[in-house]
Amino acid sequence: MKMKRKIITGLTLLLSACSIAQPDIVATSGGAGTMSGPHWISKMLISDVRGNGSSIIAGAVQGCCARSRINLSVPNGIEGEWERGYYTEQQRQDLSLPDNFWKGHLKTKERWRSKWQAEWGDFYETKTYYHIKDTIDSDLAAKKIEIMDNYFNEDExxxxxxxxxxxxxxxxxxxxxxxxxxRGYDCSIKENADPHGWVVPPPWSKTGKGTAVILYDGYGEESDKPFSESY
Incomplete structure (x- = not known):
């Protein structure tokens, strides 16, 4: 009986230790947007150090931000597919796009052309597809998140x-x-809160307001044809 109790106690302590060692959830709110003109994000999966991940669902985006509920620890990977621009006649033929879709697509294309902003660059005349699958430095990401979480004197x-x-x-x-x-928060910055200069305005900020740390900044592949058969 004593041996059984010792085994049970040992297992309990082991399970407790494993539970304590689990990385904390760092974000339950996700967002997706653009740093230029309109895009369509069909897939954006962020994996984390727990071996799990969260899908940041967006669809059509321009600016900031399409919101989604997530449950994410420190990120260690990113995989996504997105697109921008509008089909050309050649792409229509290559992809065998139906007539009813094509008519609506042309109307959408001209509507966006009429309200295009110079800061977005040249109008996206051609449909372009993008794909990325890459790792994220989780050790560096964890350090940056800790800096951001302890940046302000406000604790709430x-x-x-x-x-x-x-x-x-x-x-x-x-x-x-x-x-x-x-909102009554103490938004003063702690002394020596950002020794590495990691805290910057969010990418969507045009005024320099807001605070963020960049966990990943990279480039995916591009093609004039979809990467996934789901299109």
């Missing part, structure tokens, strides 16, 4: 948001944490 901000932004084949993953003094 809660978790930050994990946000993905695309611009052509470029994709950026940022951990964003906002502090609004109008």
């Amino acid at each position: 901000l809660g978790r930050g948001a994990m946000e993905v932004y695309v611009d052509g084949k470029r994709v950026v993953l940022a951990y964003v944490k906002l502090c609004n003094p109008k």
